Amino acid sequence: MQRYRLGNLEVFFLQDGAFRLDGGAMFGVVPKVLWSKVAPPDEANRIPLTLRPMLVRVGEKWVLVETGVDDKPGEKHRRIYAIDRSTNLLAALKALGLTPEDIDLVVNTHLHFDHAGLNTVRDEAGRIVPLFRRARYVVQRQELYDALHPHERSRASYLPENIEPVLEAGLFEEVEGEAELLPGVRVVPLPGHTLGQQGVVLESEGQRLVYTADLLPTFAHAPLPYIMAYDLYPVTTLETRKRFYPVWAExxxxxxxxxxPTYALGRLVLGERGYTLVPV
Structure with missing residues (x-):
C-alpha cells in the first residue's frame, strides 16, 4: 500500500495481488524484440502485472476505484493467469481500519474481470452478492450495456457473476460522459480498450491526478504505438491518447x-522519441 496526499484528498494505492498476461497480447503490433526489453516475459511468454485499486478519502467519504480480481472463477482461471492474491484488497482495507461497509462509492473504470472481480463475493450460503452493499457502483452506461451484451471477442473478459448481482441489487449508477462524483473527483471517458472505459481525475489545491484505466496499463505502455491487442478499438485508443497525453504532460x-508491477505514480514526459512515463 502506498499513500499520497493530493491537496486535501488522501489517496491510497492498494494491491489486489499480481497476475501475468501474454506479452505479445499486451503490446499488440510492437515486436517482441522491443517490448521484451521493458517487460521481460516468463517461459510461457507472460509478463508480470499487478492489480492496483485506488482508494480516495474525500472528507468523510471513501471512494474505491476498481475492485481487482477474485477467486470466484476457480483454480483453472487462477492458473491460466498466474493470479497471486497473497496481497489482496480486503486485507489492504482492513489495514486501514476499513470494511466494505465503509465504502461510499465504487468506480468501475470498466467491467473486465481484473477490474471488477470483487464487485461481488459468495456469501455463507454460496450465493453471489454485492460486496460493497452501501456503495453506488459508478459505470459508464455504454460499458454496462456492452458488458451485458458481450460478443465473441469480449465474452471472456466480462464475467456475469461480477455484474448481474450488482444490477439486480440496483447498485449501479450509470453516467454518460464526464461527471463529477464528489468535489475534486470526476470520471472522464477514455474509450479504446472498451468503448465505455472511463478514467478518474482527482483535483485539489492546484494538483491533479489521473487514474488511466487500461488506456495506459503500465509504465512500459507510454509510447503512443504500444497498444494492447486486448483493446477492442485500438485506433480509438490511439486517438484518445493523442487527445489526453498533451494535457496530462503539459x-x-x-x-x-x-x-x-513496480510503480504507482509517474509523470508523462515528451522527448525526442515520443512519450515516456517517469516514476514519481
Whole structure:
C-alpha cells in the first residue's frame, strides 16, 4: 500500500495481488524484440502485472476505484493467469481500519474481470452478492450495456457473476460522459480498450491526478504505438491518447496506471522519441 496526499484528498494505492498476461497480447503490433526489453516475459511468454485499486478519502467519504480480481472463477482461471492474491484488497482495507461497509462509492473504470472481480463475493450460503452493499457502483452506461451484451471477442473478459448481482441489487449508477462524483473527483471517458472505459481525475489545491484505466496499463505502455491487442478499438485508443497525453504532460498531472508491477505514480514526459512515463 502506498499513500499520497493530493491537496486535501488522501489517496491510497492498494494491491489486489499480481497476475501475468501474454506479452505479445499486451503490446499488440510492437515486436517482441522491443517490448521484451521493458517487460521481460516468463517461459510461457507472460509478463508480470499487478492489480492496483485506488482508494480516495474525500472528507468523510471513501471512494474505491476498481475492485481487482477474485477467486470466484476457480483454480483453472487462477492458473491460466498466474493470479497471486497473497496481497489482496480486503486485507489492504482492513489495514486501514476499513470494511466494505465503509465504502461510499465504487468506480468501475470498466467491467473486465481484473477490474471488477470483487464487485461481488459468495456469501455463507454460496450465493453471489454485492460486496460493497452501501456503495453506488459508478459505470459508464455504454460499458454496462456492452458488458451485458458481450460478443465473441469480449465474452471472456466480462464475467456475469461480477455484474448481474450488482444490477439486480440496483447498485449501479450509470453516467454518460464526464461527471463529477464528489468535489475534486470526476470520471472522464477514455474509450479504446472498451468503448465505455472511463478514467478518474482527482483535483485539489492546484494538483491533479489521473487514474488511466487500461488506456495506459503500465509504465512500459507510454509510447503512443504500444497498444494492447486486448483493446477492442485500438485506433480509438490511439486517438484518445493523442487527445489526453498533451494535457496530462503539459499540465503536470500525476499519472496512475492500474497494472504496473513496480510503480504507482509517474509523470508523462515528451522527448525526442515520443512519450515516456517517469516514476514519481
Amino acid at each position: 499540465e503536470g498531472y500525476l499519472v496512475a496506471p492500474p497494472h504496473d
